Amino acid sequence: MATDTSLSLAFPLASRLNERGRLEVGGCDTIELAREFGTPAYVVAEDDLRARARAFVQAGRDGGHGDFHVVFASKAFPCAAVLELFAREGLWCDAASGGELHLALRAGFAPERIVLHGNAKSEAELRMALRHRVGLIVIDNFDEIGRLERLVGEGALADLGPQPVLVRVTPDVRGETHEKISTGQADSKFGFSMADAPAAIARVQEVDGLSLQGVHAHIGSQLLSLDPFRREVAELAGLGDFPVWDIGGGLGVQYVDEQPSPPPIEEYVSAIVAAAHANGLAERRLMVEPGRSLCANAAVTLYTVESVKQNVSRWVAVDGGMSDNLRPMLYGAVYQAQVADRFGGSTRCVLAGKHCESGDVIVREAVLDDPRPGDVIVTPATGAYGHAMASNYNGVPRPPVVFCRDGDARVVVRRESFEDLAARDVV
Ligand SMILES: Cc1ncc(COP(=O)(O)O)c(C=O)c1O
16 A cells, blocks of 8 residues: 555546545546446546636736737547536637537537637538638638539538638748657648748738638647747747737646646647737737647546466556557557555566557556556546547447536546447448
8 A cells, every 4th residue: 555645647637536535537536437337437627627627717817918819729538528528618729620520519609709720621521611611711721622612612502701810830840759640740730831921921811702811820738838939929929910829738747756747738829929029929829739648648548457467577457448549559658557555666567558469558667556356447637539539449449438526427428329330231
């Protein structure tokens, strides 16, 4: 049993070890949650989502920048309850496909607060965005300008008036992060190169049905230093004088204690505001698009240990894995784990999933308290890109999402059933 019971920053703000040494999230005992809702399960401290959204908005106000907007990157946690919560907090929503746009509208985001992204938007997606007259379409490439030009000339769409758009550029600014989530380098699949940006801007300005509002960039994700954001703002500011500047997302979060701590939300926002002011954008609209930093640390995943064996390493296998958290397998993302009612311990082990791939390892170097079959394992910081990237590999139903607040728990996404697995089959 642990002697030090302080929780890592990776855990939700609204979490603690209770008198029985059990993890509580949003006032709910995780051992009881596992019993009631089963495992695997994503457990979300609902108030954490709210607190982080408010921190972003407040930081904009405190930074003295009146026209500052926070756009939730819905790809991070696309479920109705999360979207509705952020819509109620007054955030905007970043949708990167027709499906995400549908979910955003369905969750109550006003169309004028939706930003449509994508490096390969289909005609149908563009048409949908135009029809709903979303706040901004972020144009990624010359083909898309041509496609939009044709669409905004069509009768019913032309009657709606000019569609506000941004031009996305890749500013050749690299933050320190995994190459698979780095997007701001010159050789990127996202946006126009800086060399092409002036021509793209001029071309968009020629289209009657488009109203160019400004530029956008997103340099990457899980960034733990603020300097790349400052460099990004300086690069963008050289592109001209526009009313809107969208800096993208990317603020990193705490996954493991060994990593550097991420800058607090307030510092991140104030660095962006300061950089904008230093580059002559004080009177302009500023937008940021956080995903991970709004929701990763608000949630934990609960698993149950199914087997423990010694094959050179001590292998602790749980009832989930790459079907509920793909990030470790996709790009080596690191997580930490604990036995939910026995934090601490000294058993070095590999926390493995149940899937038919050797790479299905959730935590390569876990240290747990003598894990045994039946134990509930918790991995924190799974609120971003977990549920979002979940799959049915090996016929595993996707887990529920459980919101916890002040000791009450409610299912906001139900667990899939075996029947759901066959629901799309046409026989
Ligand atoms: C355009 C855009 N904006 C925002 C985000 C959110 O990034 P993060 O979750 O790192 O904040 C992404 C992530 O891929 C993105 O592509």
